[in-house]
Amino acid sequence: xxxxxxxxxxxxxxxxxxxxxxxxxxxxxxxxxxxxxxxxxxxxxxxxxxxxxxxxxxxxxxxxxxxxxxxxxxxxxxxxxxxxxxxxxxxxxxxxxxxxxxxxxxxxxxxxxxxxxxxxxxxxxxxxxxxxxxxxxxxxxxxxxxxxxxxxxxxxxxxxxxxxxxxxxxxxxxxxxxxxxxxxxxxxxxxxxxxxxxxxxxxxxxxxxxxxxxxxxxxxxxxxxxxxxxxxxxxxxxxxxxxxxxxxxxxxxxxxxxxxxxxxxxxxxxxxxxx
Amino acid sequence: xxxxxxxxxxxxxxxxxxxxxxxxxxxxxxxxxxxxxxxxxxxxxxxxxxxxxxxxxxxxxxxxxxxxxxxxxxxxxxxxxxxxxxxxxxxxxxxxxxxxxxxxxxxxxxxxxxxxxxxxxxxxxxxxxxxxxxxxxxxxxxxxxxxxxxxxxxxxxxxxxxxxxxxxxxxxxxxxxxxxxxxxxxxxxxxxxxxxxxxxxxxxxxxxxxxxxxxxxxxxxxxxxxxxxxxxxxxxxxxxxxxxxxxxxxxxxxxxxxxxxxxxxxxxxxxxxxxxxxxxxxxxxxxxxxxxxxxxxxxxxxxxxxxxxxxxxxx
Numbered sequence: 251x252x253x254x255x256x257x258x259x260x261x262x263x264x265x266x267x268x269x270x271x272x273x274x275x276x277x278x279x280x281x282x283x284x285x286x287x288x289x290x291x292x293x294x295x296x297x298x299x300x301x302x303x304x305x306x307x308x309x310x311x312x313x314x315x316x317x318x319x320x321x322x323x324x325x326x327x328x329x330x331x332x333x334x335x336x337x338x339x340x341x342x343x344x345x346x347x348x349x350x351x352x353x354x355x356x357x358x359x360x361x362x363x364x365x366x367x368x369x370x371x372x373x374x375x376x377x378x379x380x381x382x383x384x385x386x387x388x389x390x391x392x393x394x395x396x397x398x399x400x401x402x403x404x405x406x407x408x409x410x411x412x413x414x415x416x417x418x419x420x421x422x423x424x425x426x427x428x429x430x431x432x433x434x435x436x437x438x439x440x441x442x443x444x445x446x447x448x449x450x451x452x453x454x455x456x457x458x459x460x461x462x463x464x465x466x467x468x469x470x471x472x473x474x475x476x477x478x479x480x481x482x483x484x485x486x487x488x489x490x491x492x493x494x495x496x497x498x499x500x501x502x503x504x505x506x507x508x509x510x511x512x513x514x515x516x517x518x519x520x521x522x523x524x525x
Numbered sequence: 526x527x528x529x530x531x532x533x534x535x536x537x538x539x540x541x542x543x544x545x546x547x548x549x550x551x552x553x554x555x556x557x558x559x560x561x562x563x564x565x566x567x568x569x570x571x572x573x574x575x576x577x578x579x580x581x582x583x584x585x586x587x588x589x590x591x592x593x594x595x596x597x598x599x600x601x602x603x604x605x606x607x608x609x610x611x612x613x614x615x616x617x618x619x620x621x622x623x624x625x626x627x628x629x630x631x632x633x634x635x636x637x638x639x640x641x642x643x644x645x646x647x648x649x650x651x652x653x654x655x656x657x658x659x660x661x662x663x664x665x666x667x668x669x670x671x672x673x674x675x676x677x678x679x680x681x682x683x684x685x686x687x688x689x690x691x692x693x694x695x696x697x698x699x700x701x702x703x704x705x706x707x708x709x710x711x712x713x714x715x716x717x718x719x720x721x722x723x724x725x726x727x728x729x730x731x732x733x734x735x736x737x738x739x740x741x742x743x744x745x746x747x748x749x750x751x752x753x754x755x756x757x758x759x760x761x762x763x764x765x766x767x768x769x770x771x772x773x774x775x776x777x778x779x780x781x782x783x784x785x786x787x788x789x790x791x792x793x794x795x796x797x798x799x800x801x802x803x804x805x806x807x808x809x810x811x812x813x814x815x816x817x818x819x820x821x822x823x824x825x826x827x828x829x830x831x832x833x834x835x836x837x838x839x840x
Contacts, residue, residue: 359540364817366776367794367810368548374798375551462668466780469670470795489674489784492689496678503671511666 640720
């Protein structure tokens with residue numbers, strides 16, 4: 251259980267930091283998005299525990315507010331992928347025939363393609379063209395979540411389909427059918443519980459993948475738009491200043507790596523690879 | 526083998542066809558419509574001029590007809606122009622593809638070599654297992670673009686040994702080598718983990734096989750057992766990882782090329798998307814997808830050639 255606990259502890263610390271962001275802002279008396287041109291690239295001090303960035307904004311505050319965005323995208327995209335994947339996998343296994351063939355060919359199609367180039371293309375779409383608000387940070391979160399879920403359901407669906415197929419072939423299912431249990435109840439009571447284990451593993455892996463993908467898109471300038479901070483767009487600014495302020499690149503990257511490693515440890519622990 | 530190729534090539538063609546349609550629709554929803562840009566640039570243009578320009582460029586046609594016209598042009602080898610670079614798109618695409626393939630090939634070779642070595646070490650010497658596992662986790666969790674930035678800070682800014690990015694301005698192998706070291710190292714470290722993990726698992730399984738026991742019983746030395754009896758058999762499943770990894774590698778190239786400002790397909794695609802160069806973005810995406818699909822096919826074929834059981838199972 252050590253891996254699971256370690257992963258959950260890391261994620262809990264990050265989540266606490268994200269939740270505490272407004273209090274820290276009130277306590278420091280600063281706004282994470284407002285530049286202070288007289289205090290640019292300041293080193294760590296009591297007023298700015300981690301120093302300031304190239305516009306004089308507090309790095310610690312921007313990290314904490316960035317955590318809200320990154321964790322929200324990770325969680326929302328993982329939940330959306332899990333729900334779509336569960337529905338598709340269950341339907342595929344239960345219905346079989348052409349529905350199964352169609353869904354699995356669609357999954358093959360999405361898996362065969364290079365993911366990031368496609369994500370870049372989709373993220374560049376005008377949000378107004380698909381009915382989302384333009385220019386707000388939470389609108390960006392919704393847009394990125396939607397794009398990530400579009401690809402994220404595939405892995406979950408395959409795992410769920412395999413687990414559901416092996417469960418549907420077992421004796422207690424035949425017994426339940428013989429007793430006249432309705433198909434809906436059969437799936438809910440007798441098949442769905444068997445999917446809980448693979449679903450949690452796939453879900454936590456999806457969290458790791460979504461956090462990484464969001465930060466990559468934001469780094470490329472296609473994800474969360476400034477002035478709102480996300481770990482990815484903080485790194486994009488930091489790279490431009492790598493010669494004058496190399497330390498600014500340290501914290502956002504560390505935060506991404508910690509969050510991703512935390513979610514992966516949870517997945518590993520749930521899978522029971524503990525020794 | 527021929528039957529598989531004959532079956533897979535139409536599949537690849539269908540995938541690309543579907544992708545080109547989806548991408549064409551997505552690009553239609555991107556900001557920066559060329560006519561709108563022309564309007565912004567010249568306030569004297571009236572509604573009548575706009576209508577005329579839309580008709581001139583065929584933008585008044587339905588979307589499906591425009592897609593078909595674009596696709597049949599591409600299939601005839603007419604790749605059109607790049608708005609961003611003001612040159613024929615083909616002149617920009619081929620050098621970029623070559624640059625990416627050099628980067629990918631070197632990085633993949635290095636990642637596979639180091640990953641297989643680390644994985645074998647973990648399987649043969651249980652003492653090292655924890656260290657290799659931890660290394661694999663770190664390498665999977667590190668965002669590739671952060672790793673690239675850290676490399677730049679260490680080797681270009683602090684030590685000043687290597688250039689921070691860009692393309693070599695002087696000819697010569699040595700100069701090219703100096704520019705490729707950091708991108709290759711970044712990409713290889715990011716992909717090492719998967720190879721290490723899979724090799725460790727596959728080696729551990731092979732080492733339990735009866736023929737290993739038989740080799741030990743005949744008195745074969747441990748070194749020979751590991752290198753001659755176990756490793757080649759453990760390496761076959763790695764080819765399926767290679768096939769799955771093709772898409773991820775191309776994605777990794779997009780990140781490393783952007784971080785190191787290195788000319789290649791990934792950077793070309795992001796530049797085209799950011800610069801509203803719709804034609805070039807579409808072509809770059811399709812070229813990247815074609816490369817990925819063909820690489821997957823090649824890895825599949827290699828795996829079948831090495832493992833006759835697979836060929837029998839689903840021919």
